[in-house]
Amino acid sequence: MSVAAQHQKQMEKKIINPWQWQNERSYVQAVEVINPKATLYISGQTAIDAHGKSSTEGMKTQLIKTIQNLEKIIEEAGFECNNIVRLNVYTTSTDDFFSCFDIFQNWISGHNIQQASTVLEVKSLFETLKVELEATVIR
Structure with missing residues (x-):
């Protein structure tokens, strides 16, 4: 087959x-990608502002800001959330994360994202942060 x-x-x-x-939990078991043009590996995004200051807000506010930061990286790189x-x-607390899981689920469904996913409770994150999202996006 030719390069063209x-x-x-x-x-x-x-x-x-x-x-x-798993459909009720807003993820899929696996995603096979065929003929991708590019892959974007994104470092964990958190609720840190443009000046590098970590949020001291609660989980809900931090989750919203974290999603916004993730979207900004994806957009800046020329990729799309649905990919x-x-x-x-x-997260430092799965209980707190799942208490505002509707925000996460609405974002997932709003962008028609179908992703493999893992949720891990960790002892701590950087400074006062409560949630971190790490993504792989394809084009």
Whole structure:
């Protein structure tokens, strides 16, 4: 196959879900990516402002700011949120995170994101931070 023909192939995402229960939890079991043009690996994003100051707010406010920061990175890189294929969540309290899980789920469904995902409770994050989102996005 010629190089020109290879470049004309469209990127495809194939979702692998042997079960249905994960659908209520806003993630998929696996994502196969065929013919990606580029992959963006994003460092964990948190509720840090443009001047590098960590938020001291609660989980809900930090989650909203963290999502905004993640979107900014994706946009600046010329990618789209709907092409997030992996999204890991690190939180200092899964109870607090799941208490505002609707914000996360609404963001996921609003962008039609279908991502492999892991949620981990950690002892601490940088300074006063409560949640961190680490993503892989394809184009």
